[in-house]
Amino acid sequence: xxKISLIVNGNPVTANVDPRTLLVQFLRENLRLTGTHVGCxxxxxxxxxVHLDGKAVKSCTTLAVMADGHEVKTIEGLAxxxxxxxxxQEAFRExxxxxxxxxxxxMIMTAIDIVHRKGxxxxxxTIREELEGNLCRCTGYQNIVASIxxxxxxxxxxxxx
Amino acid sequence: xxxxxxxxPGTVRQAANLLVKNEDAKVIAGGHTLIPVMKQRLASPPHxxxxxxxxxxxxxxxxxxxxVIGATAKHAEVATxxxxxxxxxxxxxxxxxxxxxxxxxxxxxxxSLANNDPTADYPAAVLAxxxxxxxxxxxxxxxxxxxxxxxxALEADEIITKVMFPLxxxxxxxxxxxxxxxxxxxxxxxxxxxxxVRVAVTGAGSDGVFRxxxxxxxxxxxxxxxAIEGIEVPAEGLNSDIHGSAEYRxxxxxxxxxxxxxxxxxxx
Numbered sequence: 001x002x003k004i005s006l007i008v009n010g011n012p013v014t015a016n017v018d019p020r021t022l023l024v025q026f027l028r029e030n031l032r033l034t035g036t037h038v039g040c041x042x043x044x045x046x047x048x049x050v051h052l053d054g055k056a057v058k059s060c061t062t063l064a065v066m067a068d069g070h071e072v073k074t075i076e077g078l079a080x081x082x083x084x085x086x087x088x089q090e091a092f093r094e095x096x097x098x099x100x101x102x103x104x105x106x107m108i109m110t111a112i113d114i115v116h117r118k119g120x121x122x123x124x125x126t127i128r129e130e131l132e133g134n135l136c137r138c139t140g141y142q143n144i145v146a147s148i149x150x151x152x153x154x155x156x157x158x159x160x161x
Numbered sequence: 162x163x164x165x166x167x168x169x170p171g172t173v174r175q176a177a178n179l180l181v182k183n184e185d186a187k188v189i190a191g192g193h194t195l196i197p198v199m200k201q202r203l204a205s206p207p208h209x210x211x212x213x214x215x216x217x218x219x220x221x222x223x224x225x226x227x228x229v230i231g232a233t234a235k236h237a238e239v240a241t242x243x244x245x246x247x248x249x250x251x252x253x254x255x256x257x258x259x260x261x262x263x264x265x266x267x268x269x270x271x272x273s274l275a276n277n278d279p280t281a282d283y284p285a286a287v288l289a290x291x292x293x294x295x296x297x298x299x300x301x302x303x304x305x306x307x308x309x310x311x312x313x314a315l316e317a318d319e320i321i322t323k324v325m326f327p328l329x330x331x332x333x334x335x336x337x338x339x340x341x342x343x344x345x346x347x348x349x350x351x352x353x354x355x356x357x358v359r360v361a362v363t364g365a366g367s368d369g370v371f372r373x374x375x376x377x378x379x380x381x382x383x384x385x386x387x388a389i390e391g392i393e394v395p396a397e398g399l400n401s402d403i404h405g406s407a408e409y410r411x412x413x414x415x416x417x418x419x420x421x422x423x424x425x426x427x428x429x
């Protein structure tokens with residue numbers, strides 16, 4: 001077993017884990033943060049995307065021990081319970097950016113990462129290119145793209161990063 | 162995934178010692194090849210030595226007339242580095258086209274080269290630009306480094322520390338991506354170097370990355386897509402699979418080389 005200490009959604013967490021534990025397993029099974037999903041488990045679909053030190057990564061292809069000493073943010077960390085949603089979450093709600101919802105946490109975490117890297121004014125082509133690593137099996141991309149475009153603009157006026 | 166022990170050395174020397182001490186130990190940095198392979202139980206190293214916390218191992222800098230990229234520099238860092246963008250823009254754009262944004266936040270140049278996947282992008286750049294792979298033990302020329310499918314000159318306790326790229330006069334990389342995996346079905350890197358011209362192909366060769374000497378000869382006289390018109394690449398020795406036949410890949414090598422030449426010349 002390996003002892004790890006990291007920050008998850010702003011809270012310090014310490015745990016003993018088997019080194020082969022994937023970050024996504026650790027989040028879901030140890031911390032019960034089940035918003036992060038396992039879709040393909042082969043780093044292609046992006047349902048498992050979380051932020052590691054502020055950057056979008058696939059938590060199914062990252063070991064929990066590799067996150068030792070680092071900071072992780074999951075979909076649960078975007079807005080406090082009962083508080084208003086993060087502007088990107090709100091945009092997905094407003095623009096029907098989800099159908100079954102399975103890919104949504106990964107889509108939203110990726111979307112926020114896109115805004116961090118590319119700014120608040122995103123054209124549809126850029127959004128589609130940047131969604132390379134996120135799959136929606138409902139194929140509801142049209143509204144996902146519309147949601148990200150609106151969410152990116154809304155983030156400019158929000159305190160939530 | 163089978164059990165393993167995880168090590169996080171603070172220096173390359175410590176990492177090398179761990180490799181010597183623990184037989185069959187594997188080096189990990191971004192983990193974007195090794196972890197999937199371990200999940201499929203195609204690899205079961207009893208020890209993992211994580212290089213990602215060794216300070217300075219991801220440095221990108223100019224040294225004399227060479228661009229030097231540290232082994233743990235991530236694809237996203239190479240893609241967005243102003244130094245790379247200035248020195249070898251084709252290398253920055255190659256890095257920016259690997260996998261997807263999340264993969265680029267983890268995958269490293271050293272990992273890609275140590276793995277030497279026959280469809281990886283970096284080997285084409287390293288071979289075409291005539292880069293030198295620097296390890297904790299020695300310096301390896303690109304030609305001696307790549308030794309076939311997933312096979313390199315690296316010894317069991319040898320660690321890539323950096324890659325030195327001499328600056329080309331002109332260069333470009335064009336790849337034809339597999340629609341599903343986004344790996345290169347064929348990728349061609351062309352480089353006009355001060356002394357010669359190199360054309361390196363990834364994705365197509367059944368023995369990994371290789372150079373197309375017939376193209377290079379013709380391009381030495383004239384570095385333009387017209388110069389290689391009519392020169393056929395033989396399909397022999399190329400991959401044939403559900404994604405494309407060897408003949409199709411041979412055809413693509415010609416098409417992509419011409420596109421890469423046009424792109425290299427368009428950049429001025």
